[in-house]
Amino acid sequence: MDAFKQHFDEKIDKELTIEPKDWMPDEYRKTLIRQISQHAHSEIVGMLPEGNWITRAPSLRRKAVLLAKVQDEAGHGLYLYSAAETLGISRDEMLDQLHTGKAKYSSIFNYPTITWADMGAIGWLVDGAAIMNQVPLCRTSYGPYARAMVRVCKEESFHQRQGFEIMLTLSNGSAIQKKMAQDALNRWWWPSLMMFGPPDAESPHTEQSVRWRIKRFTNDELRQKFVDVTVEQAKVLGLTIPDPELKWNEERGHYDMGPINWDEFWNVVKGNGPCNKQRLDTRRQAWEDGAWVRDAAMAYANKKAARSNKKTAEAA
Ligand SMILES: [Fe+2]
Numbered sequence: 001m002d003a004f005k006q007h008f009d010e011k012i013d014k015e016l017t018i019e020p021k022d023w024m025p026d027e028y029r030k031t032l033i034r035q036i037s038q039h040a041h042s043e044i045v046g047m048l049p050e051g052n053w054i055t056r057a058p059s060l061r062r063k064a065v066l067l068a069k070v071q072d073e074a075g076h077g078l079y080l081y082s083a084a085e086t087l088g089i090s091r092d093e094m095l096d097q098l099h100t101g102k103a104k105y106s107s108i109f110n111y112p113t114i115t116w117a118d119m120g121a122i123g124w125l126v127d128g129a130a131i132m133n134q135v136p137l138c139r140t141s142y143g144p145y146a147r148a149m150v151r152v153c154k155e156e157s158f159h160q161r162q163g164f165e166i167m168l169t170l171s172n173g174s175a176i177q178k179k180m181a182q183d184a185l186n187r188w189w190w191p192s193l194m195m196f197g198p199p200d201a202e203s204p205h206t207e208q209s210v211r212w213r214i215k216r217f218t219n220d221e222l223r224q225k226f227v228d229v230t231v232e233q234a235k236v237l238g239l240t241i242p243d244p245e246l247k248w249n250e251e252r253g254h255y256d257m258g259p260i261n262w263d264e265f266w267n268v269v270k271g272n273g274p275c276n277k278q279r280l281d282t283r284r285q286a287w288e289d290g291a292w293v294r295d296a297a298m299a300y301a302n303k304k305a306a307r308s309n310k311k312t313a314e315a316a
């Protein structure tokens, strides 16, 4: 076993990827299953707040773009479930954990989408934060996860730009439209900062995950990067970030920010956010409604397999 572990550690140190058939420590496997499945769940639950606006998009162009974006998120879920499956967990098991509330997904998706401007704020801020998190994951140590992230990140950058474009249009529109954009920014700003997870001091797994190159930056480092980039973008929009303590710190070369309400974060994580129940109910319903599709696909696959077995038997 020690030789296996030594080989694993060497691969990590040499920045080589770990592949499904390689030996890996149990904790490494467990951490990845948790992280990748949580990520997959976030992609598909993340379709819900925006799916809510597809029928109400203000133009055909906006509708087509939003539809493409929401479909991309379904695709991200599929790549990630497939990546997690290579670690020895089944898709049914993962979905069961989601539907029974055992598995978590990003708590940002437990907030409601009240106006069209929320589609802008989500693309700009939520997909923007996702990019900050996910770009370093293209170099994460587990091969299937890293490779899935390459395509995901390309699509995320389209999502971020479509959101920013909605915000830009609204900001340059009528006074009411600009107010709508500002209101969306006010509601989504703090939850977006929470997306990076608890502060480093309260994030017990961070050190090990950085050591294993699952994580390449800590939560606080990524949050700071996001703030530094996004503040400049808010200036272009002419919108005000709802943080009176936000201030450029010459010495650090970064923006200082006000305190995050972590009580709110933990409360949403524990299931008490404004939409937790609604989101899970919708997912469970979708799973039940899709049962006939899964049954039909299985029946077809079995029929096809039986036919090809018969052909092989006849040929022999
Ligand atoms: Fe995504």
Ligand SMILES: [Fe+2]
Pocket (backbone or CB within 6 Å): 073, 127, 130, 155, 156, 159
């Ligand atoms: Fe996205």
